[in-house]
Amino acid sequence: MLLTIQPTRSVTMRLIKVALFGCALLTGPAWATALSHGEATALASKVVELATRQGYNVSATVLDVERNALATVRSEQAGPYTPRASFKKAYTALVVRQPTQLFIRDTLQKQPEDLEKFIVANIRDSDHLIFLPGGVPIVKDGRTLGAIGVGGAPGGHLDDALAKHVLTDMGFTY
Incomplete structure (x- = not known):
């Protein structure tokens, strides 16, 4: 004879609540982990x-x-x-997790072979990487939310400065 145990409604509801709570902990609040379309458009517009x-x-x-x-x-x-x-600069800033200007400076001060090793390790992304200043991570409350890339000023250092200025003005860090 097979004995089956049917959970009561209250036990089932508790399990569902625990599961939902666990999912909420894993995903975290959306406002803390994502840039809105409005914020992204405002950042890009203000830079331009x-x-x-x-x-x-x-x-x-x-x-x-x-x-x-x-x-x-x-x-x-x-x-x-x-x-x-500008897309490639933002993409590169996300991959290297720092402003592209700093990454280039730090890599060149070390050994040029380090840059080659980095490119080989990220070969699947090579079409999207560019080693020019002007890509900057977008950070809020210690969390990276994305990156901004700027291209077209007469020097990458100016692209970099534009991005950082607007990020700071809008309450972000990098």
């Missing part, structure tokens, strides 16, 4: 506006942590290559 006031024609791209583009804004006079360059 600031650059235009300074006389530069740039594009800015914001990526989420999954490396998907959330927003790209291009100055009317920016070169046709700038949207792709």
Whole structure:
């Protein structure tokens, strides 16, 4: 004779509540882990506006942590290559987990072979990587939410400065 035990309704409900609570702990609150489309668009727009006031024609791209583009804004006079360059700079900043300007400086101060090793280790991403200043992670409360890339100013150090200025103004760090 096979004996089966039927859980009571209260036991079943408790198990469901525990499971849902566990899922909530694993995923965390959405507001703490993701950039909104509005924030991404505002970041990119403010970079382009600031650059235009300074006389530069740039594009800015914001990526989420999954490396998907959330927003790209291009100055009317920016070169046709700038949207792709800004995407690659943001992508690279996410991969290296620091501003691209710092990564380049630190790598070149060490050994050039380190850069080659990095590229080989990330060969599947090589079409999306670019080793130019102007890519900066977007951090809030110690969590990386994405990255912004800027391309088109007459020097990568200017792209980098534009991104950092706007991030700071909007309450983000890098």
